[in-house]
Amino acid sequence: xxxxxxxxxxxxxxxxxxxxxxxxxxxxxxxxxxxxxxxxxxxxxxxxxxxxxxxxxxxxxxxxxxxxxxxxxxxxxxxxxxxxxxxxxxxxxxxxxxxxxxxxxxxxxxxxxxxxxxxxxxxxxxxxxxxxxxxxxxxxxxxxxxxxxxxxxxxxxxxxxxxxxxxxxxxxxxxxxxxxxxxxxxxxxxxxxxxxxxxxxxxxxxxxxxxxxxxxxxxxxxxxxxxxxxxxxxxxxxxxxxxxxxxxxxxxxxxxxxxxxxxxxxxxxxxxxxxxxxxx
Amino acid sequence: xxxxxxxxxxxxxxxxxxxxxxxxxxxxxxxxxxxxxxxxxxxxxxxxxxxxxxxxxxxxxxxxxxxxxxxxxxxxxxxxxxxxxxxxxxxxxxxxxxxxxxxxxxxxxxxxxxxxxxxxxxxxxxxxxxxxxxxxxxxxxxxxxxxxxxxxxxxxxxxxxxxxxxxxxxxxxxxxxxxxxxx
Numbered sequence: 038x039x040x041x042x043x044x045x046x047x048x049x050x051x052x053x054x055x056x057x058x059x060x061x062x063x064x065x066x067x068x069x070x071x072x073x074x075x076x077x078x079x080x081x082x083x084x085x086x087x088x089x090x091x092x093x094x095x096x097x098x099x100x101x102x103x104x105x106x107x108x109x110x111x112x113x114x115x116x117x118x119x120x121x122x123x124x125x126x127x128x129x130x131x132x133x134x135x136x137x138x139x140x141x142x143x144x145x146x147x148x149x150x151x152x153x154x155x156x157x158x159x160x161x162x163x164x165x166x167x168x169x170x171x172x173x174x175x176x177x178x179x180x181x182x183x184x185x186x187x188x189x190x191x192x193x194x195x196x197x198x199x200x201x202x203x204x205x206x207x208x209x210x211x212x213x214x215x216x217x218x219x220x221x222x223x224x225x226x227x228x229x230x231x232x233x234x235x236x237x238x239x240x241x242x243x244x245x246x247x248x249x250x251x252x253x254x255x256x257x258x259x260x261x262x263x264x265x266x267x268x269x270x271x272x273x274x275x276x277x278x279x280x281x282x283x284x285x286x287x288x289x290x291x292x293x294x295x296x297x298x299x300x301x302x303x304x305x306x307x308x309x310x311x312x313x314x315x316x317x
Numbered sequence: 318x319x320x321x322x323x324x325x326x327x328x329x330x331x332x333x334x335x336x337x338x339x340x341x342x343x344x345x346x347x348x349x350x351x352x353x354x355x356x357x358x359x360x361x362x363x364x365x366x367x368x369x370x371x372x373x374x375x376x377x378x379x380x381x382x383x384x385x386x387x388x389x390x391x392x393x394x395x396x397x398x399x400x401x402x403x404x405x406x407x408x409x410x411x412x413x414x415x416x417x418x419x420x421x422x423x424x425x426x427x428x429x430x431x432x433x434x435x436x437x438x439x440x441x442x443x444x445x446x447x448x449x450x451x452x453x454x455x456x457x458x459x460x461x462x463x464x465x466x467x468x469x470x471x472x473x474x475x476x477x478x479x480x481x482x483x484x485x486x487x488x489x490x491x492x493x494x495x496x497x498x499x500x
Contacts, residue, residue, distance in 0.1 A: 080339070080481070080491075087446050087479075095448040101384045101394040104447040104467075142393055144384040144467050154354065156466045185399040185421075185444070217492060218399045218422035220444035276443060277422060278481070278491045309445040 039116075039173040041317055043123030043132075046177075050133025053179045053313040054109060055141035058101045061092040064248040065285070065310045072222055072275075072282040081280025085222075088275070088308055103309040106143035107181030109134045109163035112242055118173040127165055130177070135159040146184065166238065177315040178245040186219035186307040192237055195299040204229055204301050205264055211303040212268045212284070217277015220307035222285045224248065225268065228302040231292035240304035243288040245312055252289055261287045323477075327375035328416035333438045336482045338489035342440060343477040348377040348419070350471040352398055355462050356406040359470075363409060370461030370470055374414030377440075381419075382467035383457070384447075392457040392473070396447030397421040400439070404428050411435040419480055423492040433486055440480035441491065453478040 066089070073085040095102045111130055121129065138145055138160040145160040191211045195203045208227055215223075228239025251258040265287040274280025285308065294300060319339050324332055326346030336342070349371045351359065359369055380400055384393030400420030407418065408431040416437050421444035424432075432439060442450060456474035463469050483491050 084443055087443050087449060091443075091446040091449040094452070095394070098448065100387075100448040100451065102448060103445045104381060104383050104394045104396050105398065106384060142385045142387045144382060144393070146382075146467065156468075158466065188399070216423055217441075217444075218401065220421065276441065278441070278483075307445055 038118055038120055040120050040122050041175055043121060043129045046121065046126065046129035046317060047132040047136060049315050049317060050111075050130050050177065050179065051137035051140060053177075053315050054134055054137030054143065054181065057179060057181050057311040057313045058106050058141055058143050059099055060096050061102060062310065062312065065308070066092060068248045068285040069222070069308065072285060076275075076280050076282055078274065078280045080278050081274045081282065084275040084278065085282070101141070101143055102311065103183065103307075104144055105146060105183045105185065106138065106160070107183045107311060108147055109160065110180045110182050110241065111163055111165045112168070112178035112245065113165060114168045114170050114174055114176045116170050116172045116174040119175050130163055130165055131161045134161050134163050166242075175317040177317070178242070179313045179315055180245060181311040183220075183307050183309065186223060186305045189215035189219040189305045190240070190303055192233065192300065192302040194233065195301055197297070197299050199299055201260070203299070205260075205267060207301050208264050208287075208303050209267050209271070212305070213271055213273070215305060216273055219305045220309065221273055221277060222275055222282045222308050224306040224308075224310055225264065225284050225287045226304035226306060227264070227287065227289045228304070229289065229291045229300070230294040231300060232294070232298070233300055235292055236300035236302040237304070239290040239292060240302035243290040244304060244306050244310075245314070246288050248286040254291075257289050257291060261289050264289070326377050328377065329375065330436050333416055333436055333486055336438050336485050337487070338482050338485045338491050340482040342480045342482060344377070344440070344480060345476050345478070346474070348379045348473050348475055348478070349460070350379050350381050350383070350473060352380050352382050352468050353402055354465050354468040355470050356403050358462055360406050360409055371472070373410055375416050376414075377417040377419065378410070378415060379419040379473065383451075383471075384467075386457070390451075392451055392454050394447035395451045395454055397442040397444055399444075400424055407431070411437050423490075424484060429484055429488070429490070432484055433488055436486045438482055438486060439484040441483035442478075442480050450478070
């Protein structure tokens with residue numbers, strides 16, 4: 038049995054929230070730079086230049102990359118041999134979010150109730166997903182998810198007859214419909230299979246993958262490449278003002294499903310892609 | 318090459334008549350902030366015949382909910398939020414003389430038509446360039462709805478705030494090439 042203190046988890050989450058809010062990951066910066074070099078439209082080039090400059094200013098001046106500092110989404114992998122001392126793990130994560138958003142001058146964007154709509158003033162609760170794994174692992178995939186891009190995400194219960202082409206069409210249509218709203222260049226997370234909620238969960242979780250990593254399955258990796266080409270051919274471009282960079286990457290994850298079903302979920306992420314992997 | 322316009326608020330019909338979709342703008346002067354919840358309250362105000370917390374005629378509204386100001390700064394990061402969510406409220410404000418809105422993403426056809434009718438423009442700021450944009454904001458004061466936190470109405474003084482004319486008064490748009498599809 039391994040013991041991890043409540044305080045250790047809370048502080049690790051607080052640090053991740055602050056750092057993710059201010060420092061864009063290397064793989065995202067590299068993808069933005071590559072997109073900037075590839076773009077030919079002056080307005081697209083100019084926007085990408087500003088986005089890259091923004092990342093530099095945020096890092097140097099320790100300011101949030103975006104005023105929408107997101108809702109904290111955590112994918113926890115906890116081993117059955119791990120015991121959290123001093124409180125529950127969900128409470129520890131929420132305490133970390135509370136501290137990080139306060140200490141880092143991050144915007145609190147979470148409301149207590151979707152209909153009553155009062156701000157909780159500390160950006161909690163986080164949305165937390167748990168995976169119970171073997172041994173003594175404790176890792177948290179942390180993501181600060183913006184509202185503008187989350188709003189452009191969609192799910193569909195396709196039929197088996199729709200097949201691979203149907204999946205591609207649905208993803209492309211979702212991105213096209215989103216246009217400039219989710220702050221392109223975007224990152225597209227696609228979950229295929231499982232059930233309604235499993236597909237959505239896969240679509241979100243796959244956004245944690247690095248931009249330069251592809252699905253291990255060759256067929257799914259090919260699907261990722263094909264969707265990326267299709268999406269970039271839409272011409273939406275940075276901020277929806279035209280160009281050949283609508284997406285920086287497409288990540289696909291699949292799961293077995295029912296003989297009657299073909300669920301698909303598309304989770305759209307903005308260029309301000311704020312993730313951290315916390316290993317405890 | 319597109320033009321860059323140096324503009325100071327409040328804006329007049331003559332100012333906006335000069336602007337064409339795709340032009341760059343450097344805006345200075347007072348702009349007011351309002352997003353979802355503040356718009357809702359302002360429209361409720363109008364329905365009750367009560368005065369609005371901000372002047373509208375000739376003014377500019379920026380759709381933003383900034384991050385808290387750290388010590389030594391007037392404001393935190395302050396980029397635009399997605400504008401379509403304000404579409405249901407915008408025509409009412411355009412009819413009162415609102416001359417420009419600043420946000421990101423395309424507007425509804427009704428708002429585009431209303432902007433032509435009332436001679437107003439829609440300016441796009443770069444979404445996600447919030448730290449960069451903050452450097453053009455020189456003053457910030459909460460004017461109303463303080464309980465809304467980041468959604469409170471603020472009075473900003475900006476200097477050379479960078480934006481792109483997304484919709485002009487002639488029906489021109491930077492988004493035209495990406496036609497929205499229906500389900």
